[in-house]
Amino acid sequence: MIRLLFTIIAGVVLGGIVHLVSVLALPRIATQDAYSRLAPITKLNAVSSLPQPDPSTAPLPFMDPAFAVAVCRYDLSGGPIKLTVPVSQAYTSVSFYTRNELAYYAINDRSAGRKVIELDLMTEAQHAALPEDEDVTAADRLIIDAPSAAGLIVMKALAPEPSMMPQAQASLAASSCKVQTEPMPAKR
C-alpha cells in the first residue's frame, strides 16, 4: 500500500518535470507555428504581401481583416537588413518577431514620426562591429538589435474602411527589405 502511494507521488512529481520541460520545449518543436506557416509563402530577405484572410483560407489564425499585411522573413547571417516602409494614410506599424514568435520590438508610424519608417536590423555582433563615428552620424537612423539571426518582420497598414484596402496594400507594396552586403555609407 505504501509502495503504491510512493509510486503515485513519484509519478506526479515526475509529471511536473515532464510538464515544465514540455512547456519550455513547445516553441522549439511546434511545426504549425507562425514562422513555419509563413515560410512556404514568403521570400527570404524580401517583402511578400500576405493574402487577405477570409473564412476558408487565412495564412495565420486570428489575423485582423482590417489590415493589409506584408512579411519580410529575414536571416541576418548574410549582413544587416535595411527596412523602409512608407506610411499609409491611416495607421502603419512594423513588428519584429524571432524565429520562435517572440515579439521583441514594434513601432508605429506616430512613434517613428516620419513619412517613411526606416530601420536597420542587425545582430548585436554586427551592431558592435559598426565603426564608432558611423554610429554618431547615423543618429537619425534607428538601429534594432535582433536577439537571433532569423525571424519575421511584419508590416501592417490599416484600412479603416474596406474601400481603403487597395491604398493600404499599395503603400505596403512600396516597402523594401534588403540585406546590406557592402559596408554602410559613412554619410547620408
Place this chain on the structure above:
Amino acid sequence: MRLIFVTLLALILAASVGLGATWMTATRGTDLGALTIGAWIARPKTGTADVDPYSRASIARSGELPVGTGDGVAFLATRDDRKRPLDGRCDVVVSGITPAARFWTLTLYDNRGRLVANSLQRYGFTSQEIIRGADGSFEVRVASRSRAGNWLPTGGIERYTLVLRLYDTPVGVATRTQRDAPMPNIATERCS
C-alpha cells in the same frame, strides 16, 4: 516483477500528468499575466520580450502572431458579462466605450481563429466604420439574422470569440483596472 510494474506505473502517470497539464495550459491559457476587464481578457506581455513560457507555448501551438506592444493590444472575449459562453444563435449586444486608442477593431472569429462566412462579408468593425450615439458610445449587435445599426453576423455558429484590438494605445503592461481601460459591456439578449 513488482518493481518493473511499479516503475512502469510511475512513468505512465508522469507522462499523462505532465503532457496533460501542458496540453491544458497551451490550449486554454493561464491566468499568468492576464488582464481581465469585465468579460475581456488581454495578455499584454505576449507582445514583449518577457512573455511567460505558458503564453509562448500557446502561441507556438495556435500559430498566431501576438500583437507587439509598440503596436497595440488585443482583448479576447469568449463569454458575456454573466459568464455565459457567447452563442452565435443568440443576440449579443456589445455596447459602451473603448479605452483611448488611435484606432480599434472588433472582429468575430470561430474558436480556432478563423473568420466566419456571411453574405455581407462583414467580419468586424473598425473604429471609423462604426455608427455611434451622440455621446460617442456605440452598440454592436452580434446576431445570426440581420439587425439595424451595427450588425456583426455570426453565421449561426455555436461558439465564437470576439477580439477587440486597440492600436497605438496607452493600454498595455501597466494597465490594471477598468478605470484605466473602460471596456464595452457584453450582454446576451434573446436566443432563437
